[in-house]
Amino acid sequence: MMTPAPSSSGAVAKAPLRVALVEDQRDTRESWSRLISSFPDFTCVCACASGEEAVRVIPGAKPDVILMDIFLPRMSGIECTFRLKVLLPHTPIVMLTAHDEDEMVFLALESGANGYLLKRTKPADLRASLLDVLSGGAPMTSEIARRVIESFRKKGPRRDESVSLTAREEEAVVLLTKGYSNKEIADHLNLSIETVRSHLKHVYEKLHVRSRAEAVAHYMSKRME
Amino acid sequence: MMTPAPSSSGAVAKAPLRVALVEDQRDTRESWSRLISSFPDFTCVCACASGEEAVRVIPGAKPDVILMDIFLPRMSGIECTFRLKVLLPHTPIVMLTAHDEDEMVFLALESGANGYLLKRTKPADLRASLLDVLSGGAPMTSEIARRVIESFRKKGPRRDESVSLTAREEEAVVLLTKGYSNKEIADHLNLSIETVRSHLKHVYEKLHVRSRAEAVAHYMSKRME
DNA sequence: CGCGGGCTCACCCGGTTGGGGGATTGTGGG
């Protein structure tokens, strides 16, 4: 599992594998760069200090794989990943992060990252992960794999007690999802604000939420599967 | 990566880890059962020939982990996984499959499987995977990891050129779509409430909205088309 | 005919939110 197949095509040993690095902190950048080049079959062809620089120079460097710090000033690693994926759709990008900060993981994966590692990854593991991603794998920590897998469980919650809203409640929610305030909803439905509030209170109860934003999120995510 | 941490809590060596097996073909079932019990610290406490039997006897066997063949007659491994997850929510289930084709992978993950391995997995890797899943990981083959990761890319094909949120702003919005309050967002991102408010004010400006509900609606509708 | 449920409205209250001001630090571009 995740043990990268020992490079199925044996003819790769010729040229070293070209790695590009994006990391804003100089010390870290240089030490990673040195580490990568210290692997016998790897070379760090490019070490960028910002997302802007990365988008500018990495396409010309034609790396085989890109290591990307997730937290960059201005253009985030997420945004940078997305832009690089447009320019180099077939070049795998592995995200690096200090902590596996929750939401970032999924944003990164959605932006096209092929792997997700912690900065404290041991050199041998880093090398294995680079080989893994180059052979079409998706290196990630156990913890992140678990969370990724867990996100699927939530995605398939059929057998839910399909909540049935009444006509008025549904109308109110639909207007909620348009961002209307209680007063605006009241006007649109020719109701008193208090009536709208009453309907929404019932909606909150039925959907098990406590705010309009949560209700909107809940309702919209159910309307799309 | 996927290399299961060597059992962080050292005190586990006492009792052998209890494995339950669900596999309809007798030869395969018996050989897997023998294989598992041959590991020094594992014992196969239960080998079921069908999903029905599994649902009936596995809860009583109280295994630490369940190995589930995905293709079973009548009740599929998917259905069986779902039912067992109801009865034993905290017992990890690892799916086994001959080929990693089709949608079965995703159905299995949605039904609550914690890992997904090929039957041709080498004994040492199987053992490592069992330890991985027991320590909270999610063992899977490189190929499956790649497909799982890829499924995320398709999920997020947004990008409205016109509006570009900064990294922090984007994080804040993502948490908004989970229905979090300013205070909860602040806690999750380790920021002051005032900072969150500041970020959100900028988001509102950029998205031309005036409330969190409207921002959620705007943001979510952009990422579904 | 009574009873529940949907729809309509009202009031109170404490907490949250949005919009308006700032201030400070650090960064990169010009």
Next chain:
DNA sequence: CCCACAATCCCCCAACCGGGTGAGCCCGCG
């Protein structure tokens, strides 16, 4: 070297929101 701007934090204040409680009206169903 200066400016712009992201990011962090602070204060004020009016408005809004959510939760609780209650109360009429009308309809269908037993």
